[in-house]
Amino acid sequence: MVGFAVPADIYARYHRLKGDDVMMVSGTDEHGTPVMVSADREGVSPHELAERYNRQTREDLRDLGISYDCFTRTTTRNHAAVTRDIFRTLYDHGWLVEQTTLGAFSPSTGNTLPDRYIEGTCPICGYPQARGDQCDNCGNQLDPSDLIEPRSIIDGSTPEFRETTHLFLNLPAFADRLRPWIESKKSWRPNVRNFSLALVDELKPRAMTRDIDWGIPVPVEGYPEDTKRIYVWFDAVIGYLSASIECAAARGDADSWRAWWQNDDATHAYFMGKDNIVFHTIIWPSMLLGYDKGGEVGGGSAPLHLPDEVVASEFLTMEDAQMSASRGVGVNLREVLDHYDPDPVRYYLTAAGPETQDSAFTWAEFVRRNNEELLANWGNLVNRTLTNAHRNFGEVPAAGELTDADNAVLDGVAAVFATVGDLIEQARFRAALAEAMRASTLANQYISEQAPWSTIKSDRARAATVLNVSLRCVDSLKVLFTPFLPFSSQVVHALLGYDDVLAGELAFRDVPEPGGETHTVLTGDYATWRRGWGPSAPPEGQKLREPTPLFKKLDPV
DSSP states (O other): OTTTHHHHHHHHHHHHHHTOOOOOEEEEOOOSHHHHHHHHHHTSOHHHHHHHHHHHHHHHHHHTTOOOSEEEETTSHHHHHHHHHHHHHHHHTTOEEEEEEEEEEOTTTOSBOOGGGEEEEOTTTOOTTEESSBOTTTOOBOOGGGSEEEEETTTOOOOEEEEEEEEEEOGGGGHHHHHHHHHTOTTSOHHHHHHHHHHHTTOOOEEOEESOSSSOBOOSTTOOTTTOEEOHHHHHHHHHHHHHHHHHHHTTOTTTTHHHHTOTTOOOEEEEEGGGHHIIIIIHHHHHHHHTTOHHHHTTSSOOOOOSEEEEEOOEEETTEEOBTTTTBSOOHHHHHTTSOHHHHHHHHHHTOOSSSOEEOOHHHHHHHIIIIIIIIIIHHHHHHHHHHHHHTSBOOOOOSOOHHHHHHHHHHHHHHHHHHHHHHTTOHHHHHHHHHHHHHHHHHHHHHHOHHHHTTTOHHHHHHHHHHHHHHHHHHHHHHTTTOHHHHHHHHHHTTOOSOSSOOOEEEEEEOTTSOEEEEEEOOGGGSOOOOSOOOOOTTOBOOOOOOSSOOOOOO
16 A cells, blocks of 8 residues: 555545546556465355455445545456557567477476565575565566575475567667657656666566466467466556556546546556566566557557556565565454554555655554644644634634735745645655644744733624634645545535535446456545645635544553
Protein backbone atom coordinates (compact mmCIF):
# COMPACT_ATOMS: atom_id res chain seq x y z
CA MET A 1 0.00 0.00 0.00
CA VAL A 2 2.84 2.38 0.75
CA GLY A 3 4.29 1.98 -2.74
CA PHE A 4 1.38 1.94 -5.17
CA ALA A 5 -1.98 2.54 -3.48
CA VAL A 6 -1.81 5.55 -1.16
CA PRO A 7 0.52 7.69 -3.34
CA ALA A 8 -1.59 7.01 -6.44
CA ASP A 9 -4.78 7.88 -4.60
CA ILE A 10 -3.37 11.18 -3.31
CA TYR A 11 -2.36 12.05 -6.87
CA ALA A 12 -5.74 11.07 -8.37
CA ARG A 13 -7.86 12.82 -5.73
CA TYR A 14 -5.85 16.02 -6.09
CA HIS A 15 -6.26 16.06 -9.86
CA ARG A 16 -10.00 15.39 -9.58
CA LEU A 17 -10.35 18.30 -7.13
CA LYS A 18 -8.32 20.45 -9.52
CA GLY A 19 -10.84 19.68 -12.25
CA ASP A 20 -8.73 17.39 -14.43
CA ASP A 21 -10.15 14.32 -16.16
CA VAL A 22 -8.77 11.27 -14.35
CA MET A 23 -8.78 7.58 -15.14
CA MET A 24 -7.16 5.61 -12.31
CA VAL A 25 -6.85 1.93 -13.13
CA SER A 26 -5.15 -1.22 -11.93
CA GLY A 27 -6.04 -4.74 -10.88
CA THR A 28 -4.81 -7.97 -9.38
CA ASP A 29 -2.25 -9.73 -11.59
CA GLU A 30 -3.31 -13.33 -11.18
CA HIS A 31 -1.20 -15.40 -13.54
CA GLY A 32 2.24 -16.93 -13.26
CA THR A 33 4.01 -19.55 -11.22
CA PRO A 34 3.82 -17.69 -7.88
CA VAL A 35 0.04 -18.16 -7.95
CA MET A 36 0.48 -21.82 -8.85
CA VAL A 37 2.95 -22.35 -6.00
CA SER A 38 0.65 -20.70 -3.46
CA ALA A 39 -2.34 -22.68 -4.75
CA ASP A 40 -0.38 -25.93 -4.42
CA ARG A 41 0.52 -25.04 -0.84
CA GLU A 42 -3.13 -24.52 0.04
CA GLY A 43 -4.51 -27.43 -1.94
CA VAL A 44 -6.73 -25.29 -4.16
CA SER A 45 -6.75 -24.42 -7.86
CA PRO A 46 -4.99 -21.26 -9.11
CA HIS A 47 -8.40 -19.91 -10.13
CA GLU A 48 -9.81 -20.37 -6.61
CA LEU A 49 -6.77 -18.70 -5.06
CA ALA A 50 -6.94 -15.77 -7.49
CA GLU A 51 -10.64 -15.32 -6.84
CA ARG A 52 -10.14 -15.16 -3.07
CA TYR A 53 -7.25 -12.72 -3.15
CA ASN A 54 -8.92 -10.49 -5.71
CA ARG A 55 -11.92 -10.18 -3.39
CA GLN A 56 -9.75 -9.49 -0.35
CA THR A 57 -7.60 -6.97 -2.20
CA ARG A 58 -10.48 -4.93 -3.58
CA GLU A 59 -12.14 -4.91 -0.12
CA ASP A 60 -8.90 -3.68 1.44
CA LEU A 61 -8.52 -0.99 -1.22
CA ARG A 62 -12.12 0.14 -0.74
CA ASP A 63 -11.75 0.37 3.03
CA LEU A 64 -8.52 2.35 2.71
CA GLY A 65 -10.31 4.71 0.30
CA ILE A 66 -8.25 4.05 -2.84
CA SER A 67 -10.43 5.74 -5.45
CA TYR A 68 -10.03 3.63 -8.58
CA ASP A 69 -12.12 4.27 -11.64
CA CYS A 70 -11.57 0.60 -12.43
CA PHE A 71 -9.70 -1.88 -10.26
CA THR A 72 -10.13 -5.13 -12.13
CA ARG A 73 -8.10 -8.32 -12.67
CA THR A 74 -5.98 -10.03 -15.32
CA THR A 75 -8.12 -13.15 -15.67
CA THR A 76 -10.79 -11.34 -17.70
CA ARG A 77 -11.41 -12.15 -21.36
CA ASN A 78 -10.88 -8.50 -22.22
CA HIS A 79 -7.39 -8.56 -20.71
CA ALA A 80 -6.50 -11.83 -22.43
CA ALA A 81 -7.56 -10.44 -25.81
CA VAL A 82 -5.51 -7.25 -25.40
CA THR A 83 -2.49 -9.22 -24.19
CA ARG A 84 -2.61 -11.70 -27.09
CA ASP A 85 -2.89 -8.82 -29.56
CA ILE A 86 0.18 -7.04 -28.20
CA PHE A 87 2.18 -10.28 -27.95
CA ARG A 88 1.35 -11.35 -31.51
CA THR A 89 2.03 -7.88 -32.91
CA LEU A 90 5.45 -7.77 -31.25
CA TYR A 91 6.15 -11.22 -32.65
CA ASP A 92 5.07 -10.19 -36.15
CA HIS A 93 7.25 -7.07 -35.93
CA GLY A 94 10.27 -9.20 -35.08
CA TRP A 95 10.71 -8.00 -31.49
CA LEU A 96 10.05 -11.45 -29.97
CA VAL A 97 12.73 -13.99 -30.91
CA GLU A 98 13.05 -17.66 -30.06
CA GLN A 99 15.97 -18.78 -27.91
CA THR A 100 16.93 -21.85 -25.95
CA THR A 101 17.74 -21.24 -22.30
CA LEU A 102 18.05 -23.01 -18.97
CA GLY A 103 14.79 -23.20 -17.06
CA ALA A 104 14.58 -23.83 -13.31
CA PHE A 105 12.46 -26.77 -12.13
CA SER A 106 11.67 -28.08 -8.67
CA PRO A 107 13.30 -31.50 -8.09
CA SER A 108 10.48 -32.49 -5.73
CA THR A 109 7.46 -31.58 -7.88
CA GLY A 110 8.89 -31.34 -11.39
CA ASN A 111 7.11 -28.00 -11.84
CA THR A 112 8.72 -24.77 -13.00
CA LEU A 113 10.10 -22.67 -10.17
CA PRO A 114 9.19 -18.97 -10.50
CA ASP A 115 12.18 -16.64 -10.65
CA ARG A 116 11.19 -14.89 -7.45
CA TYR A 117 10.98 -18.18 -5.57
CA ILE A 118 14.67 -18.83 -6.18
CA GLU A 119 17.29 -17.15 -4.04
CA GLY A 120 21.05 -17.23 -4.01
CA THR A 121 24.12 -15.05 -3.90
CA CYS A 122 24.26 -12.24 -6.45
CA PRO A 123 27.20 -12.82 -8.83
CA ILE A 124 27.63 -9.04 -9.20
CA CYS A 125 27.50 -7.60 -5.67
CA GLY A 126 27.59 -10.70 -3.47
CA TYR A 127 24.22 -10.05 -1.80
CA PRO A 128 23.20 -13.42 -0.26
CA GLN A 129 19.44 -13.06 -0.82
CA ALA A 130 19.30 -12.08 -4.48
CA ARG A 131 16.25 -13.37 -6.33
CA GLY A 132 16.13 -15.24 -9.60
CA ASP A 133 14.96 -12.24 -11.62
CA GLN A 134 16.69 -9.34 -9.90
CA CYS A 135 19.02 -8.44 -7.05
CA ASP A 136 17.24 -6.11 -4.63
CA ASN A 137 20.59 -4.89 -3.34
CA CYS A 138 22.30 -3.73 -6.56
CA GLY A 139 19.21 -3.74 -8.80
CA ASN A 140 20.70 -5.73 -11.64
CA GLN A 141 18.53 -8.08 -13.71
CA LEU A 142 19.40 -11.73 -13.24
CA ASP A 143 18.45 -15.19 -14.43
CA PRO A 144 18.11 -17.97 -11.85
CA SER A 145 21.06 -19.77 -13.41
CA ASP A 146 23.22 -16.69 -12.73
CA LEU A 147 22.88 -17.08 -8.96
CA ILE A 148 25.64 -18.59 -6.85
CA GLU A 149 24.29 -21.54 -4.84
CA PRO A 150 20.65 -21.06 -5.93
CA ARG A 151 17.95 -22.55 -3.70
CA SER A 152 14.18 -22.79 -3.67
CA ILE A 153 12.63 -20.63 -0.98
CA ILE A 154 9.75 -23.13 -0.87
CA ASP A 155 11.67 -26.13 0.40
CA GLY A 156 15.35 -25.14 0.23
CA SER A 157 16.14 -27.61 -2.54
CA THR A 158 18.59 -26.85 -5.34
CA PRO A 159 16.71 -26.18 -8.61
CA GLU A 160 17.29 -28.39 -11.60
CA PHE A 161 18.17 -26.43 -14.74
CA ARG A 162 16.98 -27.91 -18.05
CA GLU A 163 17.09 -26.62 -21.59
CA THR A 164 13.81 -25.10 -22.73
CA THR A 165 12.71 -22.90 -25.63
CA HIS A 166 11.08 -19.52 -25.09
CA LEU A 167 10.26 -16.30 -26.90
CA PHE A 168 12.47 -13.42 -25.74
CA LEU A 169 11.75 -9.71 -25.96
CA ASN A 170 14.77 -8.21 -27.72
CA LEU A 171 15.37 -5.41 -25.20
CA PRO A 172 18.84 -4.41 -26.54
CA ALA A 173 17.18 -3.40 -29.80
CA PHE A 174 15.34 -0.62 -27.93
CA ALA A 175 18.35 0.80 -26.08
CA ASP A 176 18.95 3.67 -28.55
CA ARG A 177 15.38 4.88 -28.02
CA LEU A 178 15.14 4.14 -24.30
CA ARG A 179 18.23 6.11 -23.29
CA PRO A 180 17.25 9.57 -24.68
CA TRP A 181 13.69 9.02 -23.48
CA ILE A 182 14.82 8.28 -19.91
CA GLU A 183 17.37 11.12 -20.00
CA SER A 184 14.54 13.52 -20.86
CA LYS A 185 12.65 12.63 -17.67
CA LYS A 186 14.07 15.34 -15.44
CA SER A 187 11.05 15.15 -13.10
CA TRP A 188 11.64 11.51 -12.15
CA ARG A 189 12.92 10.74 -8.69
CA PRO A 190 16.71 10.26 -8.84
CA ASN A 191 16.40 6.64 -7.73
CA VAL A 192 14.16 5.88 -10.71
CA ARG A 193 16.06 7.83 -13.37
CA ASN A 194 19.57 6.79 -12.37
CA PHE A 195 18.64 3.17 -11.89
CA SER A 196 16.88 3.03 -15.26
CA LEU A 197 19.79 4.63 -17.11
CA ALA A 198 22.14 2.09 -15.56
CA LEU A 199 19.85 -0.73 -16.73
CA VAL A 200 19.99 0.48 -20.34
CA ASP A 201 23.73 -0.17 -20.37
CA GLU A 202 23.20 -3.81 -19.36
CA LEU A 203 20.17 -4.81 -21.44
CA LYS A 204 19.81 -8.37 -22.61
CA PRO A 205 16.88 -10.27 -24.14
CA ARG A 206 14.31 -11.37 -21.58
CA ALA A 207 12.08 -14.43 -21.80
CA MET A 208 8.37 -13.57 -22.17
CA THR A 209 7.02 -17.13 -22.03
CA ARG A 210 7.11 -19.72 -19.25
CA ASP A 211 6.85 -23.51 -18.89
CA ILE A 212 3.53 -23.52 -17.05
CA ASP A 213 -0.14 -24.21 -17.74
CA TRP A 214 -1.62 -21.24 -15.81
CA GLY A 215 -1.69 -17.95 -17.67
CA ILE A 216 -2.59 -16.51 -21.05
CA PRO A 217 -1.89 -18.89 -23.96
CA VAL A 218 0.92 -17.92 -26.32
CA PRO A 219 -0.58 -16.84 -29.68
CA VAL A 220 2.31 -18.34 -31.67
CA GLU A 221 2.49 -21.73 -33.35
CA GLY A 222 4.61 -24.31 -31.54
CA TYR A 223 3.78 -23.05 -28.04
CA PRO A 224 0.98 -25.36 -26.82
CA GLU A 225 -1.07 -23.99 -23.92
CA ASP A 226 -0.74 -27.17 -21.89
CA THR A 227 2.99 -26.51 -21.48
CA LYS A 228 3.68 -22.85 -22.38
CA ARG A 229 2.07 -19.58 -21.26
CA ILE A 230 2.89 -15.86 -21.45
CA TYR A 231 5.19 -14.55 -18.68
CA VAL A 232 3.15 -12.94 -15.91
CA TRP A 233 5.08 -9.65 -16.01
CA PHE A 234 4.41 -9.34 -19.75
CA ASP A 235 0.67 -9.53 -19.22
CA ALA A 236 0.62 -7.67 -15.87
CA VAL A 237 1.82 -4.33 -17.27
CA ILE A 238 -0.67 -4.64 -20.13
CA GLY A 239 -3.30 -4.55 -17.39
CA TYR A 240 -3.09 -0.75 -17.30
CA LEU A 241 -4.19 -0.62 -20.93
CA SER A 242 -6.78 -3.41 -20.73
CA ALA A 243 -8.28 -1.89 -17.56
CA SER A 244 -8.57 1.46 -19.37
CA ILE A 245 -10.39 -0.26 -22.24
CA GLU A 246 -12.69 -1.99 -19.77
CA CYS A 247 -13.32 1.29 -17.94
CA ALA A 248 -14.18 3.09 -21.18
CA ALA A 249 -16.69 0.38 -22.10
CA ALA A 250 -18.30 0.64 -18.66
CA ARG A 251 -18.71 4.39 -19.18
CA GLY A 252 -20.65 3.71 -22.37
CA ASP A 253 -18.02 4.98 -24.80
CA ALA A 254 -15.87 2.06 -25.89
CA ASP A 255 -13.31 4.20 -27.73
CA SER A 256 -12.86 6.86 -25.03
CA TRP A 257 -9.73 5.09 -23.72
CA ARG A 258 -7.93 6.49 -26.76
CA ALA A 259 -8.14 10.00 -25.25
CA TRP A 260 -5.64 8.79 -22.67
CA TRP A 261 -3.59 6.24 -24.60
CA GLN A 262 -3.31 7.84 -28.05
CA ASN A 263 -3.10 11.47 -27.00
CA ASP A 264 0.13 13.42 -26.43
CA ASP A 265 -1.69 15.78 -24.05
CA ALA A 266 -2.44 13.00 -21.57
CA THR A 267 -0.21 12.39 -18.55
CA HIS A 268 0.49 8.83 -17.44
CA ALA A 269 1.73 8.36 -13.87
CA TYR A 270 2.70 4.94 -12.50
CA PHE A 271 3.16 4.15 -8.80
CA MET A 272 5.11 1.21 -7.34
CA GLY A 273 7.88 -0.04 -5.10
CA LYS A 274 11.42 0.26 -6.44
CA ASP A 275 11.71 -3.46 -7.18
CA ASN A 276 9.24 -2.95 -10.03
CA ILE A 277 11.08 -0.08 -11.74
CA VAL A 278 12.55 -2.26 -14.48
CA PHE A 279 9.13 -3.41 -15.65
CA HIS A 280 7.84 0.16 -15.97
CA THR A 281 10.84 2.04 -17.36
CA ILE A 282 12.42 -0.66 -19.54
CA ILE A 283 10.14 -3.60 -20.36
CA TRP A 284 6.74 -1.84 -20.67
CA PRO A 285 8.13 1.10 -22.69
CA SER A 286 9.91 -1.38 -25.00
CA MET A 287 6.65 -3.24 -25.49
CA LEU A 288 4.85 0.02 -26.30
CA LEU A 289 7.59 1.13 -28.70
CA GLY A 290 7.58 -2.25 -30.42
CA TYR A 291 3.79 -2.31 -30.71
CA ASP A 292 3.74 1.23 -32.17
CA LYS A 293 0.43 1.73 -34.04
CA GLY A 294 -0.02 -1.92 -34.96
CA GLY A 295 -2.47 -4.58 -33.90
CA GLU A 296 -6.20 -4.79 -33.43
CA VAL A 297 -6.20 -2.64 -30.28
CA GLY A 298 -4.12 0.24 -31.60
CA GLY A 299 -5.97 0.21 -34.87
CA GLY A 300 -3.09 1.86 -36.72
CA SER A 301 -4.24 5.34 -35.68
CA ALA A 302 -1.51 6.46 -33.27
CA PRO A 303 1.22 5.01 -31.04
CA LEU A 304 0.35 4.09 -27.48
CA HIS A 305 1.42 6.61 -24.84
CA LEU A 306 4.69 6.04 -22.99
CA PRO A 307 4.95 6.59 -19.20
CA ASP A 308 5.35 10.23 -18.17
CA GLU A 309 5.91 9.79 -14.44
CA VAL A 310 7.24 6.66 -12.78
CA VAL A 311 6.93 7.16 -9.04
CA ALA A 312 8.81 4.39 -7.26
CA SER A 313 9.19 4.34 -3.50
CA GLU A 314 12.11 2.82 -1.66
CA PHE A 315 11.55 -0.05 0.76
CA LEU A 316 9.53 0.03 3.96
CA THR A 317 11.26 -2.11 6.54
CA MET A 318 10.10 -3.79 9.72
CA GLU A 319 12.41 -5.06 12.41
CA ASP A 320 15.31 -4.27 10.02
CA ALA A 321 13.86 -6.66 7.42
CA GLN A 322 12.53 -5.55 4.03
CA MET A 323 8.78 -6.01 3.76
CA SER A 324 8.04 -8.53 1.03
CA ALA A 325 4.91 -10.51 0.24
CA SER A 326 6.87 -13.36 -1.33
CA ARG A 327 9.11 -13.58 1.73
CA GLY A 328 6.24 -13.33 4.20
CA VAL A 329 7.52 -10.17 5.90
CA GLY A 330 5.02 -7.40 6.45
CA VAL A 331 1.93 -6.05 8.17
CA ASN A 332 -1.43 -7.27 6.88
CA LEU A 333 -3.63 -4.31 5.95
CA ARG A 334 -6.87 -6.06 6.92
CA GLU A 335 -5.59 -6.61 10.44
CA VAL A 336 -4.65 -2.92 10.66
CA LEU A 337 -8.03 -1.71 9.38
CA ASP A 338 -9.82 -4.02 11.81
CA HIS A 339 -8.22 -2.05 14.65
CA TYR A 340 -7.61 1.47 13.33
CA ASP A 341 -9.45 4.03 11.21
CA PRO A 342 -8.14 4.38 7.65
CA ASP A 343 -7.08 8.05 7.74
CA PRO A 344 -4.50 7.64 10.52
CA VAL A 345 -3.07 4.72 8.52
CA ARG A 346 -2.95 6.84 5.35
CA TYR A 347 -1.40 9.70 7.32
CA TYR A 348 1.39 7.54 8.71
CA LEU A 349 2.15 5.81 5.40
CA THR A 350 2.47 9.25 3.78
CA ALA A 351 4.27 11.18 6.53
CA ALA A 352 6.77 8.38 7.13
CA GLY A 353 6.74 6.91 3.63
CA PRO A 354 9.95 5.69 1.95
CA GLU A 355 9.86 8.13 -0.96
CA THR A 356 13.59 8.53 -1.61
CA GLN A 357 15.16 6.31 1.02
CA ASP A 358 14.18 3.27 3.04
CA SER A 359 12.13 3.97 6.16
CA ALA A 360 11.11 1.76 9.05
CA PHE A 361 7.58 0.94 10.12
CA THR A 362 7.09 0.81 13.89
CA TRP A 363 3.88 0.69 15.87
CA ALA A 364 5.26 3.18 18.40
CA GLU A 365 5.87 5.75 15.65
CA PHE A 366 2.41 5.11 14.19
CA VAL A 367 0.84 5.86 17.59
CA ARG A 368 3.06 8.90 18.16
CA ARG A 369 2.24 10.48 14.82
CA ASN A 370 -1.47 9.89 15.34
CA ASN A 371 -1.52 11.38 18.84
CA GLU A 372 1.08 14.15 18.59
CA GLU A 373 0.51 15.29 15.01
CA LEU A 374 -2.81 14.27 13.51
CA LEU A 375 -4.91 14.45 16.67
CA ALA A 376 -3.07 17.27 18.45
CA ASN A 377 -2.86 19.53 15.41
CA TRP A 378 -5.56 19.09 12.77
CA GLY A 379 -8.01 17.21 14.98
CA ASN A 380 -7.60 19.76 17.76
CA LEU A 381 -8.22 22.70 15.40
CA VAL A 382 -11.41 21.16 14.03
CA ASN A 383 -12.71 20.21 17.46
CA ARG A 384 -12.25 23.49 19.26
CA THR A 385 -13.33 25.63 16.32
CA LEU A 386 -16.54 23.72 15.64
CA THR A 387 -17.34 23.16 19.32
CA ASN A 388 -17.14 26.87 20.12
CA ALA A 389 -19.01 27.94 16.98
CA HIS A 390 -21.75 25.34 17.40
CA ARG A 391 -22.18 25.98 21.14
CA ASN A 392 -22.32 29.77 20.90
CA PHE A 393 -23.92 30.35 17.49
CA GLY A 394 -25.18 27.07 16.01
CA GLU A 395 -24.30 28.38 12.58
CA VAL A 396 -21.52 30.13 10.72
CA PRO A 397 -21.49 33.53 12.45
CA ALA A 398 -21.29 36.75 10.47
CA ALA A 399 -17.89 38.42 10.39
CA GLY A 400 -17.25 42.04 11.20
CA GLU A 401 -14.33 44.07 9.93
CA LEU A 402 -11.26 41.90 9.60
CA THR A 403 -8.03 42.75 11.42
CA ASP A 404 -4.50 42.28 10.16
CA ALA A 405 -4.31 39.02 12.12
CA ASP A 406 -7.53 37.78 10.50
CA ASN A 407 -6.31 38.54 7.01
CA ALA A 408 -2.86 37.11 7.72
CA VAL A 409 -4.17 33.67 8.69
CA LEU A 410 -6.62 33.56 5.80
CA ASP A 411 -3.90 34.56 3.35
CA GLY A 412 -1.48 32.10 4.90
CA VAL A 413 -3.84 29.17 4.52
CA ALA A 414 -4.83 30.22 1.00
CA ALA A 415 -1.20 30.45 -0.11
CA VAL A 416 -0.55 26.82 0.85
CA PHE A 417 -2.82 25.48 -1.93
CA ALA A 418 -0.29 26.35 -4.62
CA THR A 419 2.57 24.88 -2.59
CA VAL A 420 0.78 21.63 -1.75
CA GLY A 421 -0.50 21.27 -5.30
CA ASP A 422 2.97 21.74 -6.79
CA LEU A 423 4.44 19.19 -4.39
CA ILE A 424 1.76 16.60 -5.18
CA GLU A 425 2.38 17.07 -8.90
CA GLN A 426 6.08 16.44 -8.20
CA ALA A 427 5.10 13.27 -6.26
CA ARG A 428 6.59 14.78 -3.09
CA PHE A 429 3.75 13.60 -0.90
CA ARG A 430 5.55 13.75 2.44
CA ALA A 431 6.46 17.39 1.87
CA ALA A 432 2.95 18.19 0.63
CA LEU A 433 1.35 16.70 3.73
CA ALA A 434 3.85 18.56 5.95
CA GLU A 435 2.86 21.86 4.27
CA ALA A 436 -0.82 21.14 4.90
CA MET A 437 -0.03 20.40 8.54
CA ARG A 438 1.97 23.64 8.73
CA ALA A 439 -1.11 25.54 7.57
CA SER A 440 -3.14 23.78 10.26
CA THR A 441 -0.54 24.89 12.83
CA LEU A 442 -0.90 28.46 11.57
CA ALA A 443 -4.67 28.32 12.08
CA ASN A 444 -4.22 26.75 15.53
CA GLN A 445 -1.89 29.56 16.58
CA TYR A 446 -4.43 32.12 15.36
CA ILE A 447 -7.36 30.73 17.32
CA SER A 448 -5.21 30.28 20.43
CA GLU A 449 -4.07 33.90 20.27
CA GLN A 450 -7.55 35.26 19.55
CA ALA A 451 -9.22 32.99 22.19
CA PRO A 452 -12.86 33.44 21.09
CA TRP A 453 -14.02 31.36 24.09
CA SER A 454 -12.79 34.20 26.30
CA THR A 455 -13.56 37.13 24.00
CA ILE A 456 -17.21 36.15 23.73
CA LYS A 457 -17.75 37.11 27.36
CA SER A 458 -16.98 40.75 26.62
CA ASP A 459 -17.22 41.18 22.83
CA ARG A 460 -19.60 38.77 21.11
CA ALA A 461 -19.18 40.45 17.71
CA ARG A 462 -15.40 40.05 17.79
CA ALA A 463 -15.73 36.41 18.90
CA ALA A 464 -18.09 35.86 15.97
CA THR A 465 -15.53 37.31 13.57
CA VAL A 466 -12.73 35.13 14.97
CA LEU A 467 -14.87 32.00 14.70
CA ASN A 468 -15.96 32.95 11.18
CA VAL A 469 -12.29 33.27 10.17
CA SER A 470 -11.43 30.02 11.95
CA LEU A 471 -14.28 28.19 10.21
CA ARG A 472 -13.05 29.50 6.87
CA CYS A 473 -9.60 28.15 7.69
CA VAL A 474 -11.06 24.77 8.64
CA ASP A 475 -13.15 24.73 5.46
CA SER A 476 -10.07 25.41 3.33
CA LEU A 477 -7.89 22.97 5.24
CA LYS A 478 -10.39 20.16 4.81
CA VAL A 479 -9.89 20.58 1.03
CA LEU A 480 -6.12 20.57 1.44
CA PHE A 481 -6.32 17.36 3.47
CA THR A 482 -8.82 15.60 1.21
CA PRO A 483 -6.23 13.83 -1.01
CA PHE A 484 -4.48 12.54 2.09
CA LEU A 485 -7.35 12.08 4.58
CA PRO A 486 -10.56 11.62 2.55
CA PHE A 487 -12.71 10.02 5.27
CA SER A 488 -12.17 12.68 7.94
CA SER A 489 -12.33 15.46 5.33
CA GLN A 490 -15.83 14.31 4.37
CA VAL A 491 -16.77 14.30 8.07
CA VAL A 492 -15.54 17.90 8.45
CA HIS A 493 -17.42 18.83 5.27
CA ALA A 494 -20.66 17.51 6.78
CA LEU A 495 -20.03 19.11 10.20
CA LEU A 496 -19.66 22.48 8.47
CA GLY A 497 -23.22 22.08 7.21
CA TYR A 498 -22.65 20.93 3.64
CA ASP A 499 -24.91 18.23 2.19
CA ASP A 500 -22.96 17.28 -0.94
CA VAL A 501 -20.05 14.88 -1.36
CA LEU A 502 -16.41 15.91 -1.09
CA ALA A 503 -14.97 12.41 -0.74
CA GLY A 504 -17.64 9.73 -0.86
CA GLU A 505 -17.90 5.98 -0.72
CA LEU A 506 -16.45 3.59 -3.26
CA ALA A 507 -18.45 0.76 -4.78
CA PHE A 508 -18.22 -2.69 -6.32
CA ARG A 509 -19.77 -3.28 -9.73
CA ASP A 510 -20.30 -6.58 -11.52
CA VAL A 511 -19.07 -6.58 -15.10
CA PRO A 512 -20.54 -9.16 -17.52
CA GLU A 513 -18.21 -11.49 -19.40
CA PRO A 514 -18.99 -13.46 -22.57
CA GLY A 515 -20.73 -16.69 -21.70
CA GLY A 516 -22.79 -15.27 -18.84
CA GLU A 517 -19.95 -14.99 -16.32
CA THR A 518 -19.19 -11.81 -14.37
CA HIS A 519 -16.25 -10.30 -12.54
CA THR A 520 -16.32 -7.55 -9.94
CA VAL A 521 -14.47 -4.23 -10.09
CA LEU A 522 -13.85 -1.46 -7.58
CA THR A 523 -15.03 1.93 -8.80
CA GLY A 524 -16.74 5.16 -7.74
CA ASP A 525 -19.13 7.81 -9.03
CA TYR A 526 -16.58 10.62 -8.93
CA ALA A 527 -18.47 12.87 -11.34
CA THR A 528 -20.88 13.69 -8.50
CA TRP A 529 -18.15 14.71 -6.06
CA ARG A 530 -17.37 18.35 -5.32
CA ARG A 531 -14.60 19.98 -7.35
CA GLY A 532 -12.33 22.88 -6.47
CA TRP A 533 -8.71 23.14 -5.39
CA GLY A 534 -8.50 26.41 -3.52
CA PRO A 535 -9.72 28.30 -0.44
CA SER A 536 -13.28 27.59 0.63
CA ALA A 537 -15.64 29.44 2.97
CA PRO A 538 -18.95 28.24 4.43
CA PRO A 539 -21.77 30.75 3.86
CA GLU A 540 -22.65 32.93 6.83
CA GLY A 541 -25.74 31.55 8.52
CA GLN A 542 -25.13 27.98 7.35
CA LYS A 543 -26.22 25.62 10.12
CA LEU A 544 -23.46 23.68 11.79
CA ARG A 545 -23.89 20.08 12.84
CA GLU A 546 -23.03 18.96 16.35
CA PRO A 547 -19.29 18.24 16.32
CA THR A 548 -17.78 14.86 17.06
CA PRO A 549 -14.09 14.02 17.64
CA LEU A 550 -12.29 13.65 14.32
CA PHE A 551 -9.60 11.23 15.49
CA LYS A 552 -9.12 8.84 18.39
CA LYS A 553 -6.24 8.96 20.82
CA LEU A 554 -4.34 5.69 20.59
CA ASP A 555 -2.84 3.85 23.52
CA PRO A 556 0.92 3.20 23.44
CA VAL A 557 1.86 -0.09 21.83
